[in-house]
Amino acid sequence: MLKIGSSLLFSFLFYVQLSAQSFDYSENCKQAYHAIYKLKINEGMQWLAKEKKEHPKNFLPIFLENHADFLKLNINDNRALYDNTKSRVEYRLERLKDGDKNSPFYLYTLAEIHLQWAFCKIKFGEYVSAVFEVRKAYQMLLDNKKKFPDFKPNTKSIGLLHTLFGAVPDKYKFGAKLLGLKGSIEQGLAELNSVMQDDDFQFRDETILMYTLLMLHLQKDETTSWNMIQSAEIPLNDNLLNYFVAATVANHTGKNDKMIEILTDRPVGSAYYPFPYLDFMLGFAKLNRLDSNADVYIKKFITQNKGRSYQKEAYRKLAWYYLVNGQPALYRKYMQQILLIADAPTDEDKSAQKEALQNIIPQQELLKARLLFDGAYYEKALTVLDDISFDKLSNSRDKIEYFYRKARIYDELNKSNDAIKFYLLTIEKGADFKYYFAANACLKVATIFERLLKQNMAIKYYKKAIDLDKDEYANSIDAEAKAGLNRLGE
Numbered sequence: 001m002l003k004i005g006s007s008l009l010f011s012f013l014f015y016v017q018l019s020a021q022s023f024d025y026s027e028n029c030k031q032a033y034h035a036i037y038k039l040k041i042n043e044g045m046q047w048l049a050k051e052k053k054e055h056p057k058n059f060l061p062i063f064l065e066n067h068a069d070f071l072k073l074n075i076n077d078n079r080a081l082y083d084n085t086k087s088r089v090e091y092r093l094e095r096l097k098d099g100d101k102n103s104p105f106y107l108y109t110l111a112e113i114h115l116q117w118a119f120c121k122i123k124f125g126e127y128v129s130a131v132f133e134v135r136k137a138y139q140m141l142l143d144n145k146k147k148f149p150d151f152k153p154n155t156k157s158i159g160l161l162h163t164l165f166g167a168v169p170d171k172y173k174f175g176a177k178l179l180g181l182k183g184s185i186e187q188g189l190a191e192l193n194s195v196m197q198d199d200d201f202q203f204r205d206e207t208i209l210m211y212t213l214l215m216l217h218l219q220k221d222e223t224t225s226w227n228m229i230q231s232a233e234i235p236l237n238d239n240l241l242n243y244f245v246a247a248t249v250a251n252h253t254g255k256n257d258k259m260i261e262i263l264t265d266r267p268v269g270s271a272y273y274p275f276p277y278l279d280f281m282l283g284f285a286k287l288n289r290l291d292s293n294a295d296v297y298i299k300k301f302i303t304q305n306k307g308r309s310y311q312k313e314a315y316r317k318l319a320w321y322y323l324v325n326g327q328p329a330l331y332r333k334y335m336q337q338i339l340l341i342a343d344a345p346t347d348e349d350k351s352a353q354k355e356a357l358q359n360i361i362p363q364q365e366l367l368k369a370r371l372l373f374d375g376a377y378y379e380k381a382l383t384v385l386d387d388i389s390f391d392k393l394s395n396s397r398d399k400i401e402y403f404y405r406k407a408r409i410y411d412e413l414n415k416s417n418d419a420i421k422f423y424l425l426t427i428e429k430g431a432d433f434k435y436y437f438a439a440n441a442c443l444k445v446a447t448i449f450e451r452l453l454k455q456n457m458a459i460k461y462y463k464k465a466i467d468l469d470k471d472e473y474a475n476s477i478d479a480e481a482k483a484g485l486n487r488l489g490e
Contacts, residue, residue: 023105024058025202026051032061036068037205039075039240041273044068059099062092063109070116071241075275077123077307077345089117104148111140112157125345134161135179152195156207159195163188163214167483185218185486208233209245218483220447222253236262240272247281254376254412259285276304284317288375290368295321308343315341316352324368328361335359351436351472363388363398369405373412382409400430404437408444416448423448427464436472439465443481450484459490 028051035044045068048061069085093113099106118133138161145154162183192211195201212234216225228234229246236242243266250259263282283297298318305311315337322330338356343349355362365388372381385405393399407422423445430438446461465481 022058022100023060023063023103023109024055025060025105026055026058028054029058029060029064030202032064033067033202034205036064036071037241038238039071039273039275040238040271041068041072043271059096059109060105062095063105063112066092066113066116070120072273073120074123075273075277075307076305077309079124079308081306082120082124085120089113104144104151104154107140107144107147108151108153108157111137111144114140115157115161123345131179135181137161138181152198152201153203155191155195156201156203156210159188159191160210160214161188162191163218166486167218167479185214185483189214189219209241212245212249216249216252220480220483222249225249226253226255236265238267240267240275240278243267244275244278247278251281251285256285256288256375256377260289274304276301276306277310279304280310280314280317283314285375287317287321288371289377290324290371292325309345310348311341312338312344312352312356313346313348316355320362320367320371323362323364324371326364331361347473347476354472360395360397363393363401366398366401366405369409370401373405373408376412378409378412381405382413385409396429396433397435400426400433400435400437403429404441407441411444411448416452420445420448431468434469434471436470436474436477439468439470439477440473442468443477443484446481446484450488455488459485459488462488462490 028047032044032047032051035041035047044064048064051058051061066089069088073082073085093110096106096110096113099109114133115137118130118137121127121130121133137157141154141158141161144151145158148154161181163185165181165183166185166188168181189211192207192214196204196207196211198204201207208228212225212228215221215228226249229249234242234245236246243262247259247262247266250256250262260282263278263285266278279297280301283294283299283301286294286297295318298314298321302311302314302318305314315334319331319334322328322334335356338352344353365384369381369384369388372378372384385402388402390399390402393402403422403425407419407426410416410422411419423441426441427438427445430441442461442465446458446465449455449458449461462481462484466478470477
Protein backbone atom coordinates (compact mmCIF):
# COMPACT_ATOMS: atom_id res chain seq x y z
CA MET A 1 0.00 0.00 0.00
CA LEU A 2 2.83 2.32 1.00
CA LYS A 3 4.56 1.46 -2.23
CA ILE A 4 1.43 2.28 -4.28
CA GLY A 5 0.96 5.58 -2.40
CA SER A 6 4.56 6.57 -2.98
CA SER A 7 4.22 5.76 -6.65
CA LEU A 8 1.08 7.88 -6.96
CA LEU A 9 2.71 10.76 -5.10
CA PHE A 10 5.75 10.56 -7.36
CA SER A 11 3.52 10.53 -10.45
CA PHE A 12 1.59 13.53 -9.16
CA LEU A 13 4.74 15.50 -8.40
CA PHE A 14 6.19 14.56 -11.80
CA TYR A 15 2.99 15.76 -13.49
CA VAL A 16 3.04 19.04 -11.57
CA GLN A 17 6.69 19.57 -12.46
CA LEU A 18 6.00 18.75 -16.10
CA SER A 19 3.04 21.06 -16.32
CA ALA A 20 4.69 23.99 -14.54
CA GLN A 21 5.91 25.70 -17.67
CA SER A 22 7.42 29.01 -16.60
CA PHE A 23 8.61 32.28 -18.14
CA ASP A 24 12.01 33.02 -16.67
CA TYR A 25 14.09 35.86 -18.08
CA SER A 26 17.22 34.03 -17.00
CA GLU A 27 20.85 35.03 -17.53
CA ASN A 28 21.01 32.77 -20.60
CA CYS A 29 17.93 34.51 -22.03
CA LYS A 30 19.43 37.93 -21.31
CA GLN A 31 22.60 37.00 -23.15
CA ALA A 32 20.56 35.57 -26.03
CA TYR A 33 18.44 38.72 -26.30
CA HIS A 34 21.46 41.03 -26.42
CA ALA A 35 23.22 38.83 -28.98
CA ILE A 36 20.13 38.69 -31.19
CA TYR A 37 19.78 42.48 -31.16
CA LYS A 38 23.40 42.82 -32.19
CA LEU A 39 22.48 40.55 -35.13
CA LYS A 40 24.80 37.89 -33.69
CA ILE A 41 21.93 35.51 -34.21
CA ASN A 42 23.92 32.27 -34.16
CA GLU A 43 25.40 33.28 -30.81
CA GLY A 44 21.91 34.06 -29.55
CA MET A 45 20.70 30.63 -30.63
CA GLN A 46 23.58 29.04 -28.73
CA TRP A 47 22.55 30.82 -25.54
CA LEU A 48 18.96 29.68 -26.06
CA ALA A 49 20.06 26.09 -26.68
CA LYS A 50 21.98 26.26 -23.40
CA GLU A 51 18.91 27.58 -21.59
CA LYS A 52 16.64 24.89 -23.04
CA LYS A 53 19.09 22.21 -21.93
CA GLU A 54 19.48 23.62 -18.42
CA HIS A 55 15.86 24.70 -17.93
CA PRO A 56 13.65 22.81 -20.40
CA LYS A 57 10.44 24.15 -18.83
CA ASN A 58 11.33 27.79 -19.48
CA PHE A 59 9.17 29.18 -22.30
CA LEU A 60 11.09 32.43 -22.85
CA PRO A 61 13.43 30.79 -25.42
CA ILE A 62 10.39 30.14 -27.66
CA PHE A 63 9.61 33.84 -27.61
CA LEU A 64 13.22 34.91 -28.24
CA GLU A 65 13.58 32.47 -31.13
CA ASN A 66 10.67 34.29 -32.76
CA HIS A 67 12.48 37.59 -32.22
CA ALA A 68 15.39 36.19 -34.19
CA ASP A 69 13.17 34.99 -37.05
CA PHE A 70 11.40 38.37 -37.10
CA LEU A 71 14.69 40.20 -37.52
CA LYS A 72 15.89 37.79 -40.19
CA LEU A 73 12.70 38.25 -42.22
CA ASN A 74 13.00 42.02 -42.04
CA ILE A 75 16.65 41.94 -43.08
CA ASN A 76 16.16 39.32 -45.77
CA ASP A 77 12.57 39.51 -47.04
CA ASN A 78 12.84 36.27 -48.91
CA ARG A 79 9.59 34.52 -49.81
CA ALA A 80 10.98 31.02 -49.15
CA LEU A 81 12.24 32.10 -45.72
CA TYR A 82 8.83 33.62 -44.99
CA ASP A 83 6.99 30.43 -45.98
CA ASN A 84 9.34 28.28 -43.91
CA THR A 85 8.85 30.51 -40.87
CA LYS A 86 5.04 30.22 -40.93
CA SER A 87 4.93 26.73 -39.46
CA ARG A 88 7.40 27.68 -36.71
CA VAL A 89 5.24 30.64 -35.71
CA GLU A 90 2.11 28.50 -35.45
CA TYR A 91 4.00 25.92 -33.40
CA ARG A 92 5.35 28.58 -31.02
CA LEU A 93 1.93 30.07 -30.42
CA GLU A 94 0.50 26.66 -29.56
CA ARG A 95 3.41 25.85 -27.25
CA LEU A 96 3.16 29.17 -25.41
CA LYS A 97 -0.50 28.50 -24.65
CA ASP A 98 0.73 25.75 -22.30
CA GLY A 99 2.67 28.29 -20.27
CA ASP A 100 1.89 29.70 -16.86
CA LYS A 101 -1.22 31.86 -17.34
CA ASN A 102 -0.48 33.70 -14.11
CA SER A 103 2.75 35.08 -15.48
CA PRO A 104 2.81 38.60 -17.03
CA PHE A 105 4.87 37.06 -19.82
CA TYR A 106 2.05 34.71 -20.85
CA LEU A 107 -0.17 37.14 -22.77
CA TYR A 108 2.77 39.38 -23.56
CA THR A 109 4.74 36.75 -25.47
CA LEU A 110 1.66 35.63 -27.38
CA ALA A 111 0.86 39.24 -28.29
CA GLU A 112 4.42 39.98 -29.38
CA ILE A 113 4.53 37.00 -31.72
CA HIS A 114 1.18 38.00 -33.24
CA LEU A 115 2.48 41.55 -33.64
CA GLN A 116 5.80 40.54 -35.16
CA TRP A 117 4.04 38.20 -37.51
CA ALA A 118 1.67 41.01 -38.52
CA PHE A 119 4.63 43.16 -39.57
CA CYS A 120 6.02 40.25 -41.59
CA LYS A 121 2.65 39.72 -43.29
CA ILE A 122 2.51 43.40 -44.23
CA LYS A 123 5.95 43.08 -45.77
CA PHE A 124 4.67 40.23 -47.95
CA GLY A 125 1.40 41.89 -48.92
CA GLU A 126 -0.99 39.95 -46.64
CA TYR A 127 -2.64 43.12 -45.37
CA VAL A 128 -6.07 41.87 -44.24
CA SER A 129 -4.63 39.01 -42.26
CA ALA A 130 -2.04 41.36 -40.76
CA VAL A 131 -4.74 43.74 -39.48
CA PHE A 132 -6.38 40.92 -37.54
CA GLU A 133 -3.03 39.85 -36.13
CA VAL A 134 -2.50 43.43 -34.90
CA ARG A 135 -6.00 43.53 -33.38
CA LYS A 136 -5.41 40.25 -31.59
CA ALA A 137 -2.04 41.45 -30.26
CA TYR A 138 -3.49 44.78 -29.12
CA GLN A 139 -6.36 43.17 -27.20
CA MET A 140 -3.97 40.74 -25.51
CA LEU A 141 -1.69 43.60 -24.49
CA LEU A 142 -4.60 45.64 -23.08
CA ASP A 143 -5.81 42.60 -21.11
CA ASN A 144 -2.32 42.02 -19.80
CA LYS A 145 -2.02 45.70 -18.86
CA LYS A 146 -5.14 45.36 -16.70
CA LYS A 147 -3.77 42.26 -14.99
CA PHE A 148 -0.22 43.54 -14.61
CA PRO A 149 -0.27 47.37 -14.78
CA ASP A 150 3.37 47.71 -13.73
CA PHE A 151 4.75 45.23 -16.29
CA LYS A 152 6.82 47.52 -18.52
CA PRO A 153 6.99 45.32 -21.65
CA ASN A 154 3.23 45.95 -22.00
CA THR A 155 3.84 49.70 -22.13
CA LYS A 156 6.60 49.26 -24.72
CA SER A 157 4.43 47.33 -27.16
CA ILE A 158 1.24 49.33 -26.53
CA GLY A 159 3.27 52.52 -27.03
CA LEU A 160 4.47 51.28 -30.41
CA LEU A 161 0.93 50.44 -31.48
CA HIS A 162 -0.51 53.75 -30.28
CA THR A 163 2.16 55.55 -32.31
CA LEU A 164 1.39 53.55 -35.44
CA PHE A 165 -2.39 53.90 -35.01
CA GLY A 166 -1.87 57.65 -34.79
CA ALA A 167 -0.23 57.63 -38.23
CA VAL A 168 -3.05 55.72 -39.95
CA PRO A 169 -4.28 57.71 -43.01
CA ASP A 170 -7.74 59.23 -42.73
CA LYS A 171 -9.28 56.89 -45.29
CA TYR A 172 -8.45 53.92 -43.04
CA LYS A 173 -9.09 55.55 -39.66
CA PHE A 174 -12.80 54.65 -39.48
CA GLY A 175 -12.01 50.99 -40.10
CA ALA A 176 -9.27 51.08 -37.47
CA LYS A 177 -11.69 52.48 -34.90
CA LEU A 178 -14.24 49.79 -35.72
CA LEU A 179 -11.55 47.24 -34.92
CA GLY A 180 -10.80 48.99 -31.64
CA LEU A 181 -7.44 50.33 -32.82
CA LYS A 182 -6.87 53.85 -31.55
CA GLY A 183 -4.09 56.07 -30.30
CA SER A 184 -1.92 59.03 -31.21
CA ILE A 185 1.69 59.53 -32.18
CA GLU A 186 2.29 61.72 -29.12
CA GLN A 187 0.67 59.22 -26.76
CA GLY A 188 2.69 56.31 -28.11
CA LEU A 189 6.01 58.13 -28.05
CA ALA A 190 5.39 59.24 -24.46
CA GLU A 191 4.75 55.62 -23.46
CA LEU A 192 7.92 54.43 -25.16
CA ASN A 193 9.92 57.23 -23.56
CA SER A 194 8.60 56.34 -20.11
CA VAL A 195 9.99 52.79 -20.18
CA MET A 196 13.26 53.93 -21.77
CA GLN A 197 14.07 55.83 -18.59
CA ASP A 198 14.52 52.57 -16.68
CA ASP A 199 18.09 51.37 -17.25
CA ASP A 200 17.08 47.93 -15.97
CA PHE A 201 14.16 47.48 -18.38
CA GLN A 202 14.77 44.10 -20.01
CA PHE A 203 13.80 45.17 -23.53
CA ARG A 204 15.32 48.63 -23.41
CA ASP A 205 17.58 48.05 -26.45
CA GLU A 206 14.75 47.58 -28.94
CA THR A 207 12.66 50.34 -27.32
CA ILE A 208 15.42 52.90 -27.84
CA LEU A 209 15.80 51.90 -31.49
CA MET A 210 12.03 52.06 -32.04
CA TYR A 211 11.80 55.46 -30.41
CA THR A 212 14.68 56.86 -32.46
CA LEU A 213 13.22 55.71 -35.78
CA LEU A 214 9.68 56.82 -34.91
CA MET A 215 10.92 60.26 -33.91
CA LEU A 216 12.71 60.44 -37.24
CA HIS A 217 10.00 59.14 -39.57
CA LEU A 218 6.77 60.23 -37.87
CA GLN A 219 7.69 63.26 -35.79
CA LYS A 220 10.33 64.49 -38.22
CA ASP A 221 12.44 65.37 -35.21
CA GLU A 222 15.86 65.04 -36.79
CA THR A 223 17.64 66.70 -33.89
CA THR A 224 16.35 64.25 -31.28
CA SER A 225 17.01 61.27 -33.55
CA TRP A 226 20.60 62.29 -34.26
CA ASN A 227 21.24 63.14 -30.62
CA MET A 228 20.14 59.60 -29.75
CA ILE A 229 22.71 58.24 -32.19
CA GLN A 230 25.47 60.40 -30.74
CA SER A 231 24.60 59.48 -27.16
CA ALA A 232 25.66 56.40 -25.30
CA GLU A 233 22.10 55.09 -25.65
CA ILE A 234 22.88 53.54 -29.03
CA PRO A 235 26.48 52.28 -28.78
CA LEU A 236 27.95 51.14 -32.07
CA ASN A 237 30.89 48.95 -30.96
CA ASP A 238 29.86 45.39 -31.95
CA ASN A 239 26.14 45.99 -32.52
CA LEU A 240 25.39 45.73 -36.25
CA LEU A 241 21.72 46.65 -35.82
CA ASN A 242 22.77 49.89 -34.14
CA TYR A 243 25.05 50.62 -37.11
CA PHE A 244 22.07 50.22 -39.42
CA VAL A 245 19.91 52.58 -37.35
CA ALA A 246 22.75 55.11 -37.07
CA ALA A 247 23.32 55.03 -40.84
CA THR A 248 19.57 55.39 -41.46
CA VAL A 249 19.35 58.45 -39.23
CA ALA A 250 22.48 59.94 -40.83
CA ASN A 251 20.91 59.38 -44.26
CA HIS A 252 17.67 61.16 -43.33
CA THR A 253 19.38 64.05 -41.55
CA GLY A 254 21.68 65.14 -44.37
CA LYS A 255 24.87 63.64 -42.99
CA ASN A 256 26.03 61.71 -46.02
CA ASP A 257 29.74 61.81 -45.16
CA LYS A 258 28.93 60.54 -41.67
CA MET A 259 26.74 57.81 -43.14
CA ILE A 260 29.65 56.63 -45.30
CA GLU A 261 31.92 56.68 -42.26
CA ILE A 262 29.46 54.65 -40.15
CA LEU A 263 28.93 52.02 -42.83
CA THR A 264 32.62 51.77 -43.66
CA ASP A 265 33.47 51.17 -39.99
CA ARG A 266 30.70 48.63 -39.32
CA PRO A 267 31.68 45.21 -37.99
CA VAL A 268 31.79 42.39 -40.52
CA GLY A 269 32.28 38.64 -40.45
CA SER A 270 30.50 35.34 -39.97
CA ALA A 271 29.45 36.20 -36.42
CA TYR A 272 26.74 38.46 -37.86
CA TYR A 273 23.62 37.60 -39.80
CA PRO A 274 24.15 38.59 -43.48
CA PHE A 275 22.89 42.14 -44.09
CA PRO A 276 23.50 42.99 -47.77
CA TYR A 277 21.30 46.09 -47.58
CA LEU A 278 24.11 47.83 -45.70
CA ASP A 279 26.26 47.55 -48.82
CA PHE A 280 23.42 49.07 -50.82
CA MET A 281 23.22 51.94 -48.35
CA LEU A 282 26.96 52.51 -48.64
CA GLY A 283 26.74 52.32 -52.43
CA PHE A 284 24.03 54.94 -52.81
CA ALA A 285 25.68 57.19 -50.20
CA LYS A 286 28.85 57.08 -52.29
CA LEU A 287 26.82 57.65 -55.46
CA ASN A 288 25.29 60.76 -53.87
CA ARG A 289 28.83 62.04 -53.35
CA LEU A 290 29.66 61.04 -56.94
CA ASP A 291 32.43 58.72 -55.70
CA SER A 292 34.13 56.69 -58.39
CA ASN A 293 33.75 53.39 -56.49
CA ALA A 294 30.03 53.61 -55.68
CA ASP A 295 29.28 50.82 -58.16
CA VAL A 296 31.36 48.30 -56.18
CA TYR A 297 28.95 48.28 -53.24
CA ILE A 298 25.77 48.38 -55.31
CA LYS A 299 26.98 45.36 -57.29
CA LYS A 300 27.85 43.59 -54.05
CA PHE A 301 24.27 44.09 -52.84
CA ILE A 302 22.84 42.81 -56.13
CA THR A 303 25.02 39.70 -55.94
CA GLN A 304 24.36 38.86 -52.28
CA ASN A 305 20.77 40.00 -51.74
CA LYS A 306 18.23 37.17 -51.49
CA GLY A 307 15.23 39.34 -50.65
CA ARG A 308 12.63 41.10 -52.79
CA SER A 309 13.01 44.72 -51.69
CA TYR A 310 15.26 47.22 -53.49
CA GLN A 311 16.30 44.85 -56.25
CA LYS A 312 14.89 47.10 -58.97
CA GLU A 313 16.13 50.21 -57.18
CA ALA A 314 19.65 48.77 -56.95
CA TYR A 315 19.79 48.30 -60.71
CA ARG A 316 18.49 51.83 -61.20
CA LYS A 317 21.16 53.22 -58.89
CA LEU A 318 23.77 51.27 -60.86
CA ALA A 319 22.34 52.62 -64.12
CA TRP A 320 22.53 56.16 -62.72
CA TYR A 321 26.15 55.60 -61.74
CA TYR A 322 27.05 54.83 -65.35
CA LEU A 323 24.94 57.67 -66.75
CA VAL A 324 26.56 60.39 -64.62
CA ASN A 325 29.91 58.87 -65.59
CA GLY A 326 29.14 59.30 -69.28
CA GLN A 327 28.18 55.73 -70.21
CA PRO A 328 24.55 55.84 -71.45
CA ALA A 329 24.81 52.37 -73.04
CA LEU A 330 25.42 50.83 -69.61
CA TYR A 331 22.57 52.93 -68.23
CA ARG A 332 20.25 51.26 -70.76
CA LYS A 333 21.68 47.82 -69.99
CA TYR A 334 21.00 47.99 -66.27
CA MET A 335 17.61 49.65 -66.66
CA GLN A 336 16.58 46.69 -68.82
CA GLN A 337 17.53 44.38 -65.94
CA ILE A 338 14.80 46.03 -63.88
CA LEU A 339 12.13 44.67 -66.23
CA LEU A 340 13.30 41.09 -65.63
CA ILE A 341 12.51 41.28 -61.89
CA ALA A 342 8.94 40.39 -60.88
CA ASP A 343 8.51 42.05 -57.48
CA ALA A 344 8.33 45.78 -56.81
CA PRO A 345 7.45 45.87 -53.10
CA THR A 346 8.79 49.35 -52.20
CA ASP A 347 8.00 52.81 -53.53
CA GLU A 348 11.59 53.02 -54.74
CA ASP A 349 11.20 49.77 -56.68
CA LYS A 350 7.96 50.99 -58.22
CA SER A 351 9.63 54.24 -59.26
CA ALA A 352 12.53 52.31 -60.78
CA GLN A 353 10.07 50.12 -62.70
CA LYS A 354 8.31 53.21 -64.02
CA GLU A 355 11.56 54.79 -65.20
CA ALA A 356 12.55 51.57 -66.95
CA LEU A 357 9.19 51.33 -68.73
CA GLN A 358 9.38 54.95 -69.87
CA ASN A 359 12.65 54.18 -71.59
CA ILE A 360 13.67 57.84 -71.40
CA ILE A 361 17.22 58.65 -70.38
CA PRO A 362 17.27 61.27 -67.58
CA GLN A 363 18.92 64.59 -68.26
CA GLN A 364 22.47 64.01 -67.05
CA GLU A 365 22.97 67.30 -65.18
CA LEU A 366 19.56 67.14 -63.51
CA LEU A 367 20.48 63.67 -62.32
CA LYS A 368 23.80 64.91 -60.92
CA ALA A 369 21.96 67.70 -59.10
CA ARG A 370 19.48 65.16 -57.71
CA LEU A 371 22.24 62.89 -56.42
CA LEU A 372 24.20 65.74 -54.86
CA PHE A 373 21.02 67.01 -53.24
CA ASP A 374 20.25 63.55 -51.82
CA GLY A 375 23.70 63.62 -50.27
CA ALA A 376 23.04 67.09 -48.77
CA TYR A 377 25.69 68.71 -50.96
CA TYR A 378 23.34 71.61 -51.61
CA GLU A 379 25.68 74.29 -52.86
CA LYS A 380 27.26 71.86 -55.32
CA ALA A 381 23.82 70.80 -56.52
CA LEU A 382 22.74 74.42 -57.01
CA THR A 383 25.87 75.12 -59.03
CA VAL A 384 25.02 72.20 -61.32
CA LEU A 385 21.45 73.51 -61.80
CA ASP A 386 22.60 77.06 -62.44
CA ASP A 387 24.77 75.79 -65.28
CA ILE A 388 21.74 74.20 -67.01
CA SER A 389 20.09 76.17 -69.80
CA PHE A 390 16.38 75.91 -68.92
CA ASP A 391 15.28 76.63 -72.50
CA LYS A 392 17.21 73.59 -73.68
CA LEU A 393 15.37 71.15 -71.43
CA SER A 394 13.57 68.98 -73.93
CA ASN A 395 10.38 67.79 -72.16
CA SER A 396 7.82 68.78 -69.53
CA ARG A 397 9.12 66.32 -66.94
CA ASP A 398 12.62 67.83 -67.04
CA LYS A 399 11.22 71.35 -66.68
CA ILE A 400 9.02 70.37 -63.73
CA GLU A 401 11.95 68.58 -62.14
CA TYR A 402 14.15 71.66 -62.63
CA PHE A 403 11.71 73.78 -60.57
CA TYR A 404 11.38 70.99 -58.00
CA ARG A 405 15.13 70.55 -57.55
CA LYS A 406 15.65 74.29 -57.10
CA ALA A 407 12.84 74.38 -54.53
CA ARG A 408 14.30 71.51 -52.53
CA ILE A 409 17.76 73.07 -52.48
CA TYR A 410 16.51 76.50 -51.39
CA ASP A 411 14.40 74.78 -48.74
CA GLU A 412 17.40 73.01 -47.28
CA LEU A 413 19.44 76.23 -47.42
CA ASN A 414 16.69 77.87 -45.33
CA LYS A 415 15.80 80.30 -48.10
CA SER A 416 12.08 79.94 -47.50
CA ASN A 417 10.83 82.61 -49.91
CA ASP A 418 12.79 81.15 -52.84
CA ALA A 419 11.74 77.64 -51.83
CA ILE A 420 8.04 78.57 -51.71
CA LYS A 421 8.33 80.27 -55.11
CA PHE A 422 9.76 77.20 -56.80
CA TYR A 423 7.51 74.73 -54.93
CA LEU A 424 4.44 76.63 -56.14
CA LEU A 425 5.85 76.65 -59.68
CA THR A 426 6.33 72.89 -59.41
CA ILE A 427 2.73 72.43 -58.27
CA GLU A 428 1.40 74.73 -61.00
CA LYS A 429 3.32 73.01 -63.79
CA GLY A 430 3.13 69.45 -62.45
CA ALA A 431 -0.33 69.02 -60.89
CA ASP A 432 -1.77 67.46 -64.06
CA PHE A 433 0.99 64.87 -64.30
CA LYS A 434 1.38 61.73 -62.19
CA TYR A 435 5.02 62.45 -61.40
CA TYR A 436 5.71 62.72 -57.70
CA PHE A 437 7.17 66.23 -58.00
CA ALA A 438 3.93 68.18 -57.51
CA ALA A 439 2.62 66.01 -54.66
CA ASN A 440 5.91 66.13 -52.81
CA ALA A 441 6.15 69.88 -53.48
CA CYS A 442 2.77 70.18 -51.72
CA LEU A 443 4.11 68.19 -48.80
CA LYS A 444 7.28 70.27 -48.54
CA VAL A 445 5.63 73.67 -48.94
CA ALA A 446 3.07 72.65 -46.31
CA THR A 447 5.95 71.91 -43.95
CA ILE A 448 7.34 75.42 -44.55
CA PHE A 449 3.94 76.99 -43.89
CA GLU A 450 3.64 74.90 -40.72
CA ARG A 451 7.03 76.18 -39.60
CA LEU A 452 5.97 79.77 -40.39
CA LEU A 453 2.78 79.21 -38.30
CA LYS A 454 0.56 79.65 -41.36
CA GLN A 455 -1.68 76.81 -40.28
CA ASN A 456 -4.44 77.18 -42.87
CA MET A 457 -1.95 77.16 -45.75
CA ALA A 458 -0.17 74.17 -44.26
CA ILE A 459 -3.43 72.22 -43.96
CA LYS A 460 -4.38 73.18 -47.54
CA TYR A 461 -1.20 71.77 -49.02
CA TYR A 462 -1.00 68.69 -46.79
CA LYS A 463 -4.47 67.79 -48.07
CA LYS A 464 -3.48 68.59 -51.65
CA ALA A 465 -0.45 66.29 -51.31
CA ILE A 466 -2.81 63.44 -50.46
CA ASP A 467 -5.39 64.36 -53.12
CA LEU A 468 -3.01 64.68 -56.09
CA ASP A 469 -2.83 61.66 -58.35
CA LYS A 470 0.67 60.19 -58.28
CA ASP A 471 2.21 56.86 -59.17
CA GLU A 472 5.55 57.41 -57.44
CA TYR A 473 6.18 57.44 -53.68
CA ALA A 474 2.44 57.65 -53.05
CA ASN A 475 2.51 55.70 -49.79
CA SER A 476 5.31 57.67 -48.18
CA ILE A 477 3.95 61.07 -49.32
CA ASP A 478 0.47 60.27 -48.00
CA ALA A 479 1.88 59.00 -44.69
CA GLU A 480 3.96 62.13 -44.16
CA ALA A 481 1.09 64.41 -45.11
CA LYS A 482 -1.19 62.58 -42.67
CA ALA A 483 1.39 62.97 -39.90
CA GLY A 484 1.48 66.70 -40.68
CA LEU A 485 -2.30 66.98 -40.48
CA ASN A 486 -2.22 65.12 -37.16
CA ARG A 487 0.28 67.61 -35.77
CA LEU A 488 -2.11 70.42 -36.78
CA GLY A 489 -5.11 68.75 -35.22
CA GLU A 490 -6.78 67.74 -38.48
